[in-house]
Amino acid sequence: MKYSLKIITAGAAWLALFASCEHKVKTVSGVDRSKIFVVDESLKPIVDQELYVYGALYKDGHPKVIYAPENNAVNMLFADSARVLLMSREMTAEENKVLKSKNISLIVNCFAIDAIALIVNQASNDTTITVSEIKKMLTGDTKTDKDIVFDNPNSGLVRYLKEFSGTKEFKQKNIYSLKSNKEVVQYVSTHPNAIGITGFSWLNDPEKDYEDAVNKVKIVSVKDDSKPSGQYFLPSQESLALKQYPLTRKLYILNFTGKMGLGMEFAAFIAGDRGQRIILKSGLLPFDIPGREVNIVKKIVQ
Structure with missing residues (x-):
């Protein structure tokens, strides 16, 4: 089914959520919110590849992943339902102002173009x-x-x-x-x-x-x-x-956990050598292009 965009408005629902956002430790559906990754669904193919390899390498590397439109992902952050976002933008000045007022710290890593x-x-x-x-x-x-x-x-x-x-x-x-x-x-x-x-x-x-x-x-x-x-x-x-x-467009992982944990570890992985090689293999451009080591062996002809 297709919908005309002129009858659909993105709205500003997140503004209402700002007021109710509290900085406290809690779980969402029994899952620590710091282990909930909300991903802009348009990034699904590449993030799926990264998560597959990450989960295979680290036994505890299995976050609860929710794919959602970008606006919904940001809404979940300010509704205090998630602390790790993957999307194609950084926070706006207004959003950063609200985060600061709630003492929520932010670490941003660009991982691909x-x-x-x-x-x-x-x-x-x-x-x-x-x-x-x-x-x-x-x-x-x-x-x-x-x-x-x-x-x-x-x-x-x-x-x-x-x-x-x-x-x-x-x-x-x-x-x-x-x-x-x-x-x-x-x-x-x-x-x-x-x-x-x-x-x-x-x-x-x-x-x-x-x-x-x-x-x-x-x-x-x-x-x-x-x-x-x-x-x-x-x-x-x-x-x-x-x-x-x-x-x-640049792709980012935004970490709002303010502590070491699954979000920080995955950010380090996706921005590191192995994660960037997955980006390279996918056809996208890694933000930090991995180097290649070439061994040159000189043969002596007798």
């Missing part, structure tokens, strides 16, 4: 688009008969697109929100007249339940036409590392 990918059906003739064309498409400043679809209206991806296009709401009738990035891929795979916007990690090594859909879509090359010598680029580790692909 993700790309926002535009996808179309394999039958589509669209292969390229410029940054200015994307902005006009999102703000309604250009006419198009194509359906534009992306994930949950409360997600970090939608927030990114609003900031990117400079608009507070998407009011066009041809812009729709689905429920997840997976649904975006599946929708575009069966609708030749659709343009999907999704996280790049959903297109690399997909799960079997939507692998066939990924094979029926293609990624559109994007050009930053604000640069005189701009070229069209597909998202890749190379274009991300060289800052050529224009639609990027």
Whole structure:
């Protein structure tokens, strides 16, 4: 099912939650809140990989993981239901002010650079688009008969697109929100007249339940036409590392526990060498690119 974004408002529910937020030790459904990780669901593919390896290496490395839209994740923090968030933004100045008033400390680690990918059906003739064309498409400043679809209206991806296009709401009738990035891929795979916007990690090594859909879509090359010598680029580790692909976002782990524990340990893991190599293998760009040791053996010919 798809919903028009103009009838869905993200709201400011977290403001009401601020007032009731108390800094105290408690459990949520019997689980220590410091062991509850709330993850923006658009980050699920890469975080799943990290958690799988982390859990295999450390017997106590099994947090309770909740995947939710970005707005919901922040709401859970201020409702005192979780103390570790993984999402594509840091806290705002207003949020930090509230945290400070509650004596809640924060440690932030950036662990990867993700790309926002535009996808179309394999039958589509669209292969390229410029940054200015994307902005006009999102703000309604250009006419198009194509359906534009992306994930949950409360997600970090939608927030990114609003900031990117400079608009507070998407009011066009041809812009729709689905429920997840997976649904975006599946929708575009069966609708030749659709343009999907999704996280790049959903297109690399997909799960079997939507692998066939990924094979029926293609990624559109994007050009930053604000640069005189701009070229069209597909998202890749190379274009991300060289800052050529224009639609990027940083991924963060935010730890509010204020103590050593599962949150701190996982943050150290995901930002460390092993965690960064998992990012590298996934196709995203590690925040701290792991080095490679090369042994050169000189053979003496007699």
